[in-house]
Amino acid sequence: MSQDIDEQEQSLFEAPPIAEQERMVEAILFATAEPVTVKDLSARMPHGCDPAEALVYVRKRYEGRGVTLMKIGDAWAMRTAPDLGFLMQKETVETRKLSRAAIETLAIIAYHQPVTRAEIEEIRGVSVSRGTVDQLLEMEWIRFGCRKMTPGRPVTFVVTQAFLDHFGLENARDLPGLKELRSAGLLENRPPPGSMPGPGDAEEEETNEGQSELFED
Amino acid sequence: MSQDIDEQEQSLFEAPPIAEQERMVEAILFATAEPVTVKDLSARMPHGCDPAEALVYVRKRYEGRGVTLMKIGDAWAMRTAPDLGFLMQKETVETRKLSRAAIETLAIIAYHQPVTRAEIEEIRGVSVSRGTVDQLLEMEWIRFGCRKMTPGRPVTFVVTQAFLDHFGLENARDLPGLKELRSAGLLENRPPPGSMPGPGDAEEEETNEGQSELFED
Amino acid sequence: MADDIFEEDRVSVAERLAAEALIIDVDGFEGPLDLLLTLSRTQKVDLRKISVLDLARQYLAFVEKAKALRLELAADYLVMAAWLAFLKSRLLLPPDPTEEGPSGEDLAAHLAFQLERLQAMRDVAARLMARDQLGRDFFARGQAETVERVKRVTYTATLLDLMQGYARIRTRDDFRPFILDRDSVFTMEQALERMRPLMGYAGEWTDILSYLPEGWETDPVKLRSATASTFAASLELVKEGHMDIRQTELFAPIQLRKRK
Numbered sequence: 001m002s003q004d005i006d007e008q009e010q011s012l013f014e015a016p017p018i019a020e021q022e023r024m025v026e027a028i029l030f031a032t033a034e035p036v037t038v039k040d041l042s043a044r045m046p047h048g049c050d051p052a053e054a055l056v057y058v059r060k061r062y063e064g065r066g067v068t069l070m071k072i073g074d075a076w077a078m079r080t081a082p083d084l085g086f087l088m089q090k091e092t093v094e095t096r097k098l099s100r101a102a103i104e105t106l107a108i109i110a111y112h113q114p115v116t117r118a119e120i121e122e123i124r125g126v127s128v129s130r131g132t133v134d135q136l137l138e139m140e141w142i143r144f145g146c147r148k149m150t151p152g153r154p155v156t157f158v159v160t161q162a163f164l165d166h167f168g169l170e171n172a173r174d175l176p177g178l179k180e181l182r183s184a185g186l187l188e189n190r191p192p193p194g195s196m197p198g199p200g201d202a203e204e205e206e207t208n209e210g211q212s213e214l215f216e217d
Numbered sequence: 218m219s220q221d222i223d224e225q226e227q228s229l230f231e232a233p234p235i236a237e238q239e240r241m242v243e244a245i246l247f248a249t250a251e252p253v254t255v256k257d258l259s260a261r262m263p264h265g266c267d268p269a270e271a272l273v274y275v276r277k278r279y280e281g282r283g284v285t286l287m288k289i290g291d292a293w294a295m296r297t298a299p300d301l302g303f304l305m306q307k308e309t310v311e312t313r314k315l316s317r318a319a320i321e322t323l324a325i326i327a328y329h330q331p332v333t334r335a336e337i338e339e340i341r342g343v344s345v346s347r348g349t350v351d352q353l354l355e356m357e358w359i360r361f362g363c364r365k366m367t368p369g370r371p372v373t374f375v376v377t378q379a380f381l382d383h384f385g386l387e388n389a390r391d392l393p394g395l396k397e398l399r400s401a402g403l404l405e406n407r408p409p410p411g412s413m414p415g416p417g418d419a420e421e422e423e424t425n426e427g428q429s430e431l432f433e434d
Numbered sequence: 435m436a437d438d439i440f441e442e443d444r445v446s447v448a449e450r451l452a453a454e455a456l457i458i459d460v461d462g463f464e465g466p467l468d469l470l471l472t473l474s475r476t477q478k479v480d481l482r483k484i485s486v487l488d489l490a491r492q493y494l495a496f497v498e499k500a501k502a503l504r505l506e507l508a509a510d511y512l513v514m515a516a517w518l519a520f521l522k523s524r525l526l527l528p529p530d531p532t533e534e535g536p537s538g539e540d541l542a543a544h545l546a547f548q549l550e551r552l553q554a555m556r557d558v559a560a561r562l563m564a565r566d567q568l569g570r571d572f573f574a575r576g577q578a579e580t581v582e583r584v585k586r587v588t589y590t591a592t593l594l595d596l597m598q599g600y601a602r603i604r605t606r607d608d609f610r611p612f613i614l615d616r617d618s619v620f621t622m623e624q625a626l627e628r629m630r631p632l633m634g635y636a637g638e639w640t641d642i643l644s645y646l647p648e649g650w651e652t653d654p655v656k657l658r659s660a661t662a663s664t665f666a667a668s669l670e671l672v673k674e675g676h677m678d679i680r681q682t683e684l685f686a687p688i689q690l691r692k693r694k
Contacts, residue, residue, distance in 0.1 A: 024304055026283030027297040030247075031308045031573035044304050066243030077577070080244040087245050087261050098591040100599065106591070107600035124603055139589060167593045176597060250578035295575065302571035310569040318464065324559035340551060342467025383568045393561040394554075403554045409544050410536035414466070414510070414517045 015048030018057065025054040035075030102132050106141060110163070110172050114145035114156035133157070141166065232265030235274070242271040243278075252292030252382055288387045290378045299385065313356075319349045323358060327380070327392055329404060331362035331373035336406065350374070358383065466514035469493070471549050481550040486542035487525045490518040521545070620650060620660040625667035633676055639689040642668050642679075 015021070024045050029036060041051035055076060059069040062078070070079045080088065098106070105128055108120050120128050136142045145158035159172055169175065232238070241262050246253060258268035272293060276286045279295070287296050297305065315323070322345055325337050337345050353359045362375035376389060386392065398404050463469045473492045474484050497515040500507050524538030566572055629645050642664055650660040668690055671677040681688045 023281075023283035023298065024301060027301040027573075028283075028304055030284045030295070031297050031305055031576045033576040044307070064240075066240035066245075067247045078247070080248050081240065084241060084244040087241055088248060094585065094587045096587055096589050098589045098595065102589070103591055103595050103599040104603055107596045108603065110596065111600055135589070167596065169593075247575065248578065250574040296568070297573040299566035299572045302566065302573075305573050308569075308573050308576060320559045320563060321555060324555050324562055327562065328555065328558060340548075340555060341464065342548070342552065343465035384562060384565045385568065385572060386565075392558070393565065394558045398554055398558065401550075401554070403547075403551045407544065407547060409548075410540040414513045 015050070016046060018050075018054060021045065021049050021051065021054040022057045022061070024049070025051055025058050029058070029069070029076060029078045032077075035072045035077035037075045040075075099132070101129065102135055105132050106136055106159075106163075109136075109142050109157045110159050110175055113158040113172060114148070116148055116154040116156050118154065120157075232267070233263060235267075235271060238262065238266050238268065238271040239274045239278070241266070242268055242275050246275070246286065246293055246295045247284075249294075252287075252289045252294040252378060254292045257292075287385065289382045290388055292378065294382065296385070313352075315352070316349065318346065319352055322349050323353055323376075323380075326353070326359050326374045327376045327389060328395060328398060330375040330389065331365070333365055333367075333371040333373050335371060337374075339409075466493075466511050467548060467552060469496070469511070470514075470545075471552055474549055481546065481553055484546055484549065486545055487522060489545075490522045490525075493518050494522070618653065618655045618659060620647065620656065620663045622663045622666045622670070625660070625663040626670060629664070629667050629671060633671065633692060636677070636690055636692045639680070639691045641687040642690050643687065645690075 038052050062069050066081055067078055068081050070077055108123050140160055141163040142157045143160050145156035147153040148156055255268050279286045283298055284295050285298050287294050325340050326332055357377055358380040359374045360377050362373035364370040365373055474489055521541050645664050646660045650656040672679045678691050678693050
């Protein structure tokens with residue numbers, strides 16, 4: 001009985017040609033936020049349409065294209081081809097200068113390694129934030145060295161091969177000493193504001209001493 | 218010289234075949250709701266690609282389909298074919314109903330851009346309420362253009378890419394009836410002879426005075 | 435005036451009804467130009483062939499009626515009425531060659547231009563709104579795949595940075611301002627820290643010197659520092675109301691007891 005009515009209706013409202021149905025399926029799948037079932041398609045398309053058949057054509061048309069028809073459960077959706085996923089990412093690399101605290105901490109580790117956190121703090125004269133050490137560890141410029149044989153057996157830090165590579169050093173001993181820094185004009189001869197200027201000569205000797213001590217062992 | 222470098226680079230990083238580039242453009246445009254410029258495409262595709270050429274192929278491929286490639290200003294976007302709008306009742310977004318004043322103001326900005334507020338008021342014969350302009354700005358259909366080189370250097374309004382996108386226009390030159398209006402001389406800025414009553418006459422005279430004073434010395 | 439009355443008589447009944455209808459919803463007009471445009475439709479001609487003189491008469495008649503009905507008209511309607519009355523006189527009288535300024539024809543032409551332009555803008559506005567619209571007739575991607583912005587921050591430093599950094603630290607040491615050697619300093623905070631837990635046991639008067647930290651009595655420098663800070667800490671505890679303090683005579687031991 002109901003079939004009769006269907007047939008009657010079909011003759012009254014002729015279904016659009018399949019090419020047209022294909023366009024419709026294409027448009028609906030494109031504009032819909034969610035995957036669409038054949039039933040949904042049927043409900044939205046004019047009477048007499050056969051979305052299942054239209055889907056076959058759509059699928060064929062998009063085979064190997066940048067966009068493909070995908071079946072998700074019992075619903076259909078258009079998705080970018082899986083091999084082109086990399087286009088949906090836009091990587092922006094931002095290069096930032098390492099903070100002063102990080103540079104100083106790194107320098108101390110490089111010149112004094114293996115060195116404990118307490119020793120770094122003593123040399124810098126300020127406490128070293130956890131973030132700074134973490135950042136250097138994350139960059140893989142420093143790593144944990146062996147524990148120090150002192151009470152509490154504190155961990156030490158040493159520089160890594162990646163650090164040496166980045167700075168073009170063969171080993172940490174290649175780092176120029178203070179005397180070389182000074183003769184290369186790299187050392188700020190001016191004392192930091194607020195501190196008292198001392199006699200240059202004596203100071204230089206002192207620092208040389210300190211430096212040689214560092215690399216004696 | 219730079220061409221040599223280009224060629225060198227091209228040989229170093231061979232660009233994917235054009236069919237592959239077409240797939241990429243297709244995928245990017247398909248996945249993005251906003252219009253994408255050729256520059257953006259270039260930035261996202263591998264080195265050496267020619268998105269402008271690939272776009273020609275994509276456009277051809279989608280001609281007459283349920284989804285079509287549209288040019289909006291200097292950007293491209295995929296949109297469903299307008300004749301299939303009837304299938305999309307579910308997707309239809311109820312846009313805020315614009316007042317008659319807002320519609321007229323929008324049309325005046327579109328056809329006369331860049332246009333100052335005073336010019337809009339001259340055409341409409343009434344003062345333009347702040348709310349009307351604010352609403353259009355908020356919808357991102359208009360934006361501020363450059364200042365006019367007239368006394369007081371008033372700001373101007375122009376329509377946006379979102380406006381073109383919304384009305385399916387490639388650029389503002391495609392506005393319906395633009396040519397006829399122009400040839401009829403209706404887009405000319407014809408200054409009123411002598412004193413003509415305008416919107417908020419008393420006020421305007423005052424401001425004009427103020428402005429001329431400003432620029433007199 | 436007689437002219438006006440004569441004019442009014444010539445206005446058809448339908449036009450009069452239309453004009454009256456206009457008066458009823460004068461609020462519905464967006465200013466005099468909008469009203470003029472509406473009035474001009476009664477001429478049923480191309481706006482380019484409109485009779486501005488007739489239009490001026492219609493407008494003035496409208497304003498008169500509004501006045502007769504005691505309707506409050508906004509100032510700009512009255513400004514326009516005054517201007518149109520002036521225009522009408524200019525159009526009716528033969529041009530005075532001595533008079534300066536634009537002719538009545540020029541003014542009339544501009545008004546006609548304004549009306550035509552406003553009408554044109556309304557027409558194109560309607561055409562614009564009748565266009566296929568995004569989100570109504572055609573649609574963008576329903577499920578836009580947003581471009582993932584992968585932001586990667588890399589940090590960098592040069593060998594020079596490193597060396598300068600190190601040099602900075604070392605030279606800072608060299609120029610270090612005088613800082614009190616803190617090895618033999620016992621701070622008040624330390625003294626307080628030491629005394630607080632012991633407070634509870636001080637039921638009897640006790641010499642404050644018994645609170646000195648162990649090992650600090652031998653070194654005179656340390657003894658001095660520890661004594662001073664212990665004394666200061668004692669005063670602090672008294673101030674807080676935990677202890678009583680006394681000294682029986684000059685240079686006698688200073689004694690501390692828990693307050694009861």
